[in-house]
Every structure is written in structure tokens, then in C-alpha cells.
Amino acid sequence: MSDYRDVNRANWDERVPAHVASPGYHVARFEEDPQYLSEVVRFDLPRLGDISGLRGVHLQCHIGTDTVSLARLGARMSGLDFSAPAIEHARSLADRLGLTADFHVADVYDAVDVLGASSYDLVFTGIGAIGWLPSITRWADTVAGLLAPGGRLFIREGHPMLWALDAGPEVPELRFPYFETAEPTVWDEGGTYVETEVEFSHNLTHEWNHGLAEIITAVQGAGLVFDSLAEHDSAPWNALPGLMTEDESGEWRLTTNPNRLPATYTLQAHKPA
Known part of the structure; x- marks a missing residue:
């Protein structure tokens, strides 16, 4: 198993049931409350604006909680992910919620x-x-290829500064690449980012960081018009255990002097009409 996609897919496929069952994805809340939205989508509502009636696609949608949230806001959504078990659960969730969304492996x-x-x-x-993904340029070309004239890219991601850090006992250490590299950073770690007692066997992953300038340059190089970049001091998960505190909305930021670290960002661009 040498292809990075095969390695990473095995890791994600195995973790899907644990993610569906975890309190972190709030699957039960979606079924109980017809107005419920994922924390990720809720955070960016002021920047998303009115998306009702738009034809939207969520790339790398995993189990579809953000996808169905966008559908609840009125967009006609598609979801795409390389994990067949994730897509199976995404389809099931949309069906249970009575939402029309198509999902693709x-x-x-x-x-x-x-x-x-x-x-x-x-x-x-x-x-x-x-x-x-190993190439942010290829990703941006894919986005540009999907967008209709006048269409919009909307991405909220972990900040490349955050991905470059390793959580130390007292202060995070700048340890991993900030910029895109030819070879991946290879991890061999058990567990996952949600609460679970499941022990996993597929723990190897291949990952890449992409600097902000690389992302913006790739977006512009694909023919999109860069519109905005907002950097946030919070993330929707405990990215640096022992160093972060959760607020009432489910966002985590450094407990001491959170203005030291950009934890996530929201980037928008559009395809010329």
C-alpha cells in the first residue's frame, strides 16, 4: 500500500463509524432539531451570506454534516469524498433528514x-x-473547473501555522513544514480527533501543509479572483491539547494570549462572470 490515497483512505474508512457515533459530530442533534447546523457552518454564517437556491458542492465532505447544514440553508448540495463508508453515512443522514443531496465516491x-x-x-x-492533498495548485485547478462563471469558492481551514506546530507540555514547538513539500509528513498514530474508545489498526497517514501565499497564488493561477481572507484565533476542535480552552460555541483557542496564534482562516474567491 504505497499510494498516499490508499494509505489515507484506509485510515479514514476505519474511523467513519467512530466519527458517526461520537458526540463531536452531533449526528443525533441533526435528527432532533430541524434547524441545527454544524459548528463549522454556523461559525461562518456571516461570511456565507444567503446561499438559498445555489448549486453547491462540498469537496472532501466526510460524513456529510457540513453538507447537510448547507442544504438546510437552502443550497442544492452535492458531496464528494474518497471514502465509500463516509459517503454511505452521508447519504443515510441526508435521507433521514429529508434533504435532497447527491453524494459521490x-x-x-x-x-x-x-x-x-x-x-x-x-x-x-x-x-x-x-x-x-499533495498539490494545492491541482486542487485550485479542480475548484476552478467545477465553478460556473460567477461562482464562488468558500473554504475554512486549519491555518498552516497551526499545522506546523507540535503541542509541547507548556508551549507549542514549531516542528513541521509550513510550506508545501514534495514528500509528505508521514504519521503513524492511533486514535482520532473525536472522543472514542475504539482502537484502530490503520494508523498510517501521509499529509502536506500548504502556506497561505501558496494557496492564494494557486487560486489566482487557476483563474479565480481572490476576494477575502479572514484569520481566526480559534478552531472547532482541541488542536493543541492542554493549551486550549473551549468557548460556549464549541471553538477552541489558546488559553493564554490567544492572539499569538492564527488557528484557522476563511478564504473566498470567485470565477469571473
Whole structure:
């Protein structure tokens, strides 16, 4: 198993049931409350604006909680992920919620071939997605290929500064690459980012960081017009255990002097009409 996609897919496939069952994804809340939205989507509501009636696609959608949240806001959503178990659960969730959304199993770089060129008014990408991809330029070309003229890219991601840090006992250490590298950072770690007692066997992953300038340059190089970049001092998970505190909305930031660290960012761009 040498291809990074095979390595990473095995890791994600195994963790899908634990994520569905975890309190962190709030699957039960979606079923109990017809107005409930994922914390990621709720955080960016002021920047998203009115998306009702838009044809949208969520790339690397995992189990679909952000996808169905966007559908609840009125967008006609598609979701795409390379994990078949994740897509199975995403379809099941949308069906249980009575939402019309189509889901597809495919690698993100194949999205244009699978979904169609110039088909979407909105391409959405959420937290923890692009770090699994070796080329941010190829990703940006994919986004541009999916967008219809006038369509918009909307991404909230972990900040590359955060991904470059390793949580030490008292202060985080700048240990990992900030910029995109030819070779991945290889991890061999058990567990996952949600609460679970499940022990996993597929623990190897291949990951890449992408600097902010690399991302913006790739977006512009793909022919999109860069619109805005907002950096946030918080993330929707405990990214540096022992160093962060959760607020009432589910966002985590450094307990001491949170203005030291950009933890996430929201970037928007559009395809010229």
C-alpha cells in the first residue's frame, strides 16, 4: 500500500463509524432539531451570506454534516469524498433528514470528471481537508473547473501555522513544514480527533501543509479572483491539547494570549462572470 490515497483512505474508512457515533459530530442533534447546523457552518454564517437556491458542492465532505447544514440553508448540495463508508453515512443522514443531496465516491482531483465542468455556484471546503492533498495548485485547478462563471469558492481551514506546530507540555514547538513539500509528513498514530474508545489498526497517514501565499497564488493561477481572507484565533476542535480552552460555541483557542496564534482562516474567491 504505497499510494498516499490508499494509505489515507484506509485510515479514514476505519474511523467513519467512530466519527458517526461520537458526540463531536452531533449526528443525533441533526435528527432532533430541524434547524441545527454544524459548528463549522454556523461559525461562518456571516461570511456565507444567503446561499438559498445555489448549486453547491462540498469537496472532501466526510460524513456529510457540513453538507447537510448547507442544504438546510437552502443550497442544492452535492458531496464528494474518497471514502465509500463516509459517503454511505452521508447519504443515510441526508435521507433521514429529508434533504435532497447527491453524494459521490471519488478522489477530489477527479471531481470535474465525476461532477461536470462549470456546474456549481458554490464550492465549499471545510476544516482538515486540503492537508491530505499533495498539490494545492491541482486542487485550485479542480475548484476552478467545477465553478460556473460567477461562482464562488468558500473554504475554512486549519491555518498552516497551526499545522506546523507540535503541542509541547507548556508551549507549542514549531516542528513541521509550513510550506508545501514534495514528500509528505508521514504519521503513524492511533486514535482520532473525536472522543472514542475504539482502537484502530490503520494508523498510517501521509499529509502536506500548504502556506497561505501558496494557496492564494494557486487560486489566482487557476483563474479565480481572490476576494477575502479572514484569520481566526480559534478552531472547532482541541488542536493543541492542554493549551486550549473551549468557548460556549464549541471553538477552541489558546488559553493564554490567544492572539499569538492564527488557528484557522476563511478564504473566498470567485470565477469571473
